[in-house]
Amino acid sequence: MVEGVRPPALATYWLIQGRILFMVIPFLGSALFAYIVARRLTPLIRAQRDFRFDRPLIRLARVLRFWLGQWRHPRYRFAGTMHILIFAGFILLATRAFTLLVQGISPNFVMPGLAGEAGRMYGIITDYAATVVFFCMVIAVIRRAVFTPARYAVLARYGKGHPVDAIFLLALIAILMLADSLFLASKAAADAQQGQSAEFLAALSLPWMLKGALASTSMAKLQTLYLGAFLSHELTFFFLLCYRPFGIQFHVETSLFSIYFAKLDREILKPVRWGVADEHLDRVKSFGVKSFEDFTWKHMLDFYSCADCGRCSDNCPSNAVGRPLSPRFLSIKARDYAFQHYPVFSSSRTGNGKPLIGSIYSEDEVWSCTTCGACEEECPLLVEYIDKIVDLRRGLIDDGNVPQSLQKPLKALESRGNPYGKMEKKRADWAKAAEFQQLCHVKNLDKSDGAETLYFVDSITSYDDRMQSIGRATAKILDHIGENFGILGAAEKDSGHEVRRFGEEMLFMALREHNVGAIKNSGVQRIVTADPHAYNALKHDYKDVPPVDHISQVIAREVKTGKIRFNPVEEDRVYTYHDPCYLGRHNQVYDDPRDVLDAIPGLKRVEMTRCRDRSFCCGGGGLMLFYEPKEDQRMGVKRVQMAAEAGANVIVTACPFCMVNIEDAIKVAGLEGKMIAIDLAELVDQQMARA
Ligand code: SF4
Ligand code: SF4
Numbered sequence: 076m077v078e079g080v081r082p083p084a085l086a087t088y089w090l091i092q093g094r095i096l097f098m099v100i101p102f103l104g105s106a107l108f109a110y111i112v113a114r115r116l117t118p119l120i121r122a123q124r125d126f127r128f129d130r131p132l133i134r135l136a137r138v139l140r141f142w143l144g145q146w147r148h149p150r151y152r153f154a155g156t157m158h159i160l161i162f163a164g165f166i167l168l169a170t171r172a173f174t175l176l177v178q179g180i181s182p183n184f185v186m187p188g189l190a191g192e193a194g195r196m197y198g199i200i201t202d203y204a205a206t207v208v209f210f211c212m213v214i215a216v217i218r219r220a221v222f223t224p225a226r227y228a229v230l231a232r233y234g235k236g237h238p239v240d241a242i243f244l245l246a247l248i249a250i251l252m253l254a255d256s257l258f259l260a261s262k263a264a265a266d267a268q269q270g271q272s273a274e275f276l277a278a279l280s281l282p283w284m285l286k287g288a289l290a291s292t293s294m295a296k297l298q299t300l301y302l303g304a305f306l307s308h309e310l311t312f313f314f315l316l317c318y319r320p321f322g323i324q325f326h327v328e329t330s331l332f333s334i335y336f337a338k339l340d341r342e343i344l345k346p347v348r349w350g351v352a353d354e355h356l357d358r359v360k361s362f363g364v365k366s367f368e369d370f371t372w373k374h375m376l377d378f379y380s381c382a383d384c385g386r387c388s389d390n391c392p393s394n395a396v397g398r399p400l401s402p403r404f405l406s407i408k409a410r411d412y413a414f415q416h417y418p419v420f421s422s423s424r425t426g427n428g429k430p431l432i433g434s435i436y437s438e439d440e441v442w443s444c445t446t447c448g449a450c451e452e453e454c455p456l457l458v459e460y461i462d463k464i465v466d467l468r469r470g471l472i473d474d475g476n477v478p479q480s481l482q483k484p485l486k487a488l489e490s491r492g493n494p495y496g497k498m499e500k501k502r503a504d505w506a507k508a509a510e511f512q513q514l515c516h517v518k519n520l521d522k523s524d525g526a527e528t529l530y531f532v533d534s535i536t537s538y539d540d541r542m543q544s545i546g547r548a549t550a551k552i553l554d555h556i557g558e559n560f561g562i563l564g565a566a567e568k569d570s571g572h573e574v575r576r577f578g579e580e581m582l583f584m585a586l587r588e589h590n591v592g593a594i595k596n597s598g599v600q601r602i603v604t605a606d607p608h609a610y611n612a613l614k615h616d617y618k619d620v621p622p623v624d625h626i627s628q629v630i631a632r633e634v635k636t637g638k639i640r641f642n643p644v645e646e647d648r649v650y651t652y653h654d655p656c657y658l659g660r661h662n663q664v665y666d667d668p669r670d671v672l673d674a675i676p677g678l679k680r681v682e683m684t685r686c687r688d689r690s691f692c693c694g695g696g697g698l699m700l701f702y703e704p705k706e707d708q709r710m711g712v713k714r715v716q717m718a719a720e721a722g723a724n725v726i727v728t729a730c731p732f733c734m735v736n737i738e739d740a741i742k743v744a745g746l747e748g749k750m751i752a753i754d755l756a757e758l759v760d761q762q763m764a765r766a
Pocket of ligand 1: 380381385387388403455458
């Protein structure tokens, strides 16, 4: 009969003493892991600079929230809960795994602080942790292999997904948990058979169940299982460690860093080159990203960190309407590229300087993005997309690859300061309608009348016949609340918001310089605009200009002070509010427009399923109006259908570009006469109680 079970350190495996074997495996495993990671870091070292070392306390707080706290995971309830359980299990089991590794060398090792009752408690917790992780892995494997969520699907145009890799890794983690539990269970079963006091195993946990199953197993078999489980745990642990950097589970290692270094000011675009001031941009030889090595190191780290969960693409409006863009695959393709061109086990590097457009990305893919930010809002690992896409566009523009339909508006912006090519002197014509002038006088600050507030109109509201009504409504609201305001008139040029996001940095800088000069000359103390794109540009892209408000914020404030009161709505309609991306997601103005709507007596409001930070882009503003993407359906049409599903027949928005897209979509969707769109400013002007 075997006298108890021998610990792995004192056992012999194929003539090798356990202690030696379990010294060699961790040493080789750790050394190989260090080598692999060092190789994976090679492209990051060759990448462009990126300044991510500022504000360490804020970054640490974000690590606690998004990494340790798994903040974004519950947005997908089932998958998110599973991930939180697995992550918590890993954190709890880390100490147990370390203890096991040391016990391979020193059998009586106990983690300091975990002797006695504390160790017993920790044992119970980790028994349950291993059980939960094991069953989560089983569910995850079944989910990946059998009940695959639609968001994991891979269209042929994006290349290949990595389902086998995902399933293999999930199975390995399940094996790790099983080995860990079997190790404890076989020891406990042997101790029990020998009448020794066995280690307490948490009731109904995996080790507890296994111990029950092994109750009548012979001591010799228990010894084999005990040693085999330990060896399996050790080998699986180090195999996983070294295998993860070859696939989607590399995020286990990189996510903490990519969250720590994630962009803090999401609404501000990255500069053309970190460390090169705007006034020195003429010294930069090549703009944007053309080859893989033009990405910054943080953007490459993002590629490694993407967990291939598909949440970004699931929320991407371009992907939803069949445009050739899926943000998830921007990362996956770049990671595959990095793995192929910077191999771990070969000294050949074949990636240097090859153009990405035409090899892994297409031009249409890069132009299809509306910069709506839905992908970034959703990603649990804070992977960034807008900066990368804008950088790829900068590269295209730098090489003269401007889409045909955008060439004219860009030229017009250069020569006339607006994308329509209209005369500068006609910019203030919207305010000259006789009927309007009887109600409200708009000062033209270009003609030296002073004012405290500037109403920055921007191009679409100035020149588009339909949108001019938003301009007039905004002016009437400002007039009603007694604001001393004026416009720049011919001295205003396009804010350049979309120009910048289309990658034309130099043109944007020229527009900005002109507008900043005009704003400073006007002597105003604050700015109001009804255009979220202008709002975002003035607030984040411009420097040294007075504070800026969107008109919805002004109205919400004045509703609270009582300066704005409303007449009840008369028609029995159902309203829904569509969040413009650059007001909502990019600037977190979600409540003010809703508060205004809710202050109108008798107004019935419903929410669309996709609202607030999950709002669905209308199709993109600015120059997107001039771009003709390949798509199966218009985004606006999808949005209008969402409003209809919510039971609404009035879509309220707070952006002239949303208005263009939504009104157009109502016609295309065949809902004319059943559904209308109105801007918040127009609705307020219509319902405002005047003395
Ligand atoms: S970028 Fe983020 S959301 Fe998109 S697939 Fe990767 S991890 Fe998921
Ligand atoms: S910013 Fe919007 S359109 Fe662009 S990739 Fe992200 S979700 Fe898609």
